[in-house]
Amino acid sequence: MLCYRVIPCLDVANGRVVKGTRFVDLVDEGDPPELAERYALEGADELVFLDITAAPEGRGTLLDIVERTARRAFIPLTVGGGVRRVEEMRDVLRAGADKVSLNTAAVADPSLVTRCARRFGRQAVVVAIDAKQRPSNPAAPEAVTWQVYVKGGREATPLDAVEWAVRATALGAGELLVTSIDRDGTRSGYDTDLLAAISRRVEVPVVASGGAASPADFVSAVLDGHADAVLAASIFHRRIHSIAAVKSAMSAAGIPVRLDGEAAA
């Protein structure tokens, strides 16, 4: 049976892993390949690198980091941030990434998703969706909807998150990385309503992101949000909870996870 995945996310700026709240107060958390190797040893099922500088001068640095990581951590690696063209995706894959995550560029030019999927296969194309709950309609308080934001959550779009998720998979996305802007950085748990709303409408795996505080939140993302994988950053970086602790909570809740990761790197 397919295991549910636990994925540490590493925000990378100028060649270092950083953590801050939405691009401000960035704190240096270390060398990306070193942290990647540590997480692989600790049982991470996969890694996500998000290049939060995504500036042209940062690109070469990122490719170097991806390659150094691919040489040290023998688990899958997804890279996101600033990929706007098929050739840029090719360069990231050539450096050793297994998947590339598209966000702002996919909203701006949905055909990019299709072109990337045709060239590299849909399994290599992740569409990342940053979603924020719309104010509820007093006439129908049960009808919750979410709006898609781009540019690191700073710019609203007219897109409905669930409809965009459905369309992105039709365009060729092989996986969706769904981040709740409302929950991100708040440690109030994943938005399981958002996750469930998307998960029940698509066939591809859904990765939950934004809001993880406790191992119970990971359990809830799977059982209530029907997520196939669960991503978190700060609680792992700051060693608030270990990957093993999260997995053991998931396993205790009857969720199949890979528990033989101790020596996996």
Add this chain to the structure above:
Amino acid sequence: MTRVAVVDYGAGNLVSIGQALQADVVLVDCGQSFDRFDGLVVPGVGAARPAMNRLRRRGLLDPVLEWLASERPYLGICLGLQLLFDGSDEDGATTFGALPGRTIRLVDAPRLPHIGWNQVEVRRTHELFDGIPDGSNFYFVHSYAGEPTADAAGSVLAETTHGRPFTSAVARGALTGVQFHPERSGRDGLRLLANFVGSLRSTAWPSAAVAAVGSAAGSSRVGASSAARAPSFGAA
């Protein structure tokens, strides 16, 4: 040291494979004979037709088919396994035809693509899985899998369940293939690759001849060499 050729046709993560194979690894991205190698690894993700087209365009298809015909050691990874069969339902492509069967879409899968770690149930003893506990987790990322015909059912080495069970490893003679990604499957994946390399018998070559072909156009060394450079990927 045994010499392994990794076929580079622009479809796959070659950095990890080159690094994971503990052998003298040469990435081969244009047509040449594989005679000087002890083993051939064909990686790859994606669909069969573009892969076949790229192999043909780079002059790699005939050398691969000759290698298979001579029954020399082959390890197919993901698409490199699927290509061994007669053809693919994914896009109707005709593939190597080295194993009777077809590449079909996973049946009754709860989610597609099948992405993540899943258990590999080994059906018979084989050196590829030496030292790897039965039921170990390996990393998968695919929607299709090669299915041998009933006549070739003996080639099934391992099965995995996603929806229904599918063939996750094959072996027939020197020909082997795995649907998962050993280069992304941690310790057990590295062990499987080491088992493949360990099964190869080093061909005795005069050292001058090795040096001469080692610098041949269209090849780049990775893995054992510390001066490794980024492998070519997707130039097409």
